Amino acid sequence: xxxxxxxxxxxxxxxxxxxxxxxxxxxxxxxxxxxxxxxxxxxxxxxxxxxxxxxxxxxxxxxxxxxxxxxxxxxxxxxxxxxxxxxxxxxxxxxxxxxxxxxxxxxxxxxxxxxxxxxxxxxxxxxxxxxxxxxxxxxxxxxxxxxxx
Numbered sequence: 001x002x003x004x005x006x007x008x009x010x011x012x013x014x015x016x017x018x019x020x021x022x023x024x025x026x027x028x029x030x031x032x033x034x035x036x037x038x039x040x041x042x043x044x045x046x047x048x049x050x051x052x053x054x055x056x057x058x059x060x061x062x063x064x065x066x067x068x069x070x071x072x073x074x075x076x077x078x079x080x081x082x083x084x085x086x087x088x089x090x091x092x093x094x095x096x097x098x099x100x101x102x103x104x105x106x107x108x109x110x111x112x113x114x115x116x117x118x119x120x121x122x123x124x125x126x127x128x129x130x131x132x133x134x135x136x137x138x139x140x141x142x143x144x145x146x147x148x149x
Contacts, residue, residue: 018118019139026138027115033133047116
């Protein structure tokens with residue numbers, strides 16, 4: 001994680017904000033909070049195992065509104081297909097922008113059926129606010145939101 005100067009010479013970290021969600025409903029709530037803040041599906045990463053992807057979101061993708069939930073519509077709580085990344089190893093997790101130490105933690109969670117959401121915040125205020133929204137959506141192992149600042 002890189003550091004940047006914030007107000008009055010204080011240093012803040014830059015990098016992805018990520019969290020674990022243990023069910024689809026909480027993950028979708030967190031995803032929707034990002035869409036409402038102006039993030040596009042291509043900026044949001046939903047990491048999950050192939051098994052979770054197929055059991056929670058289905059295999060036959062219908063990209064039309066009213067389909068099985070994979071369409072790119074700004075008012076939708078369903079993730080657009082370009083947000084979802086199936087991961088099967090720590091290397092896959094790290095390639096999504098997750099730091100090494102956090103990838104180790106998330107690996108076990110993903111294998112157990114959790115969904116990890118990650119996004120690069122647009123600024124320090126977003127970094128903190130995303131963490132707060134995700135806590136309300138039952139996010140766990142939240143990383144990178146600088147809450148203690």
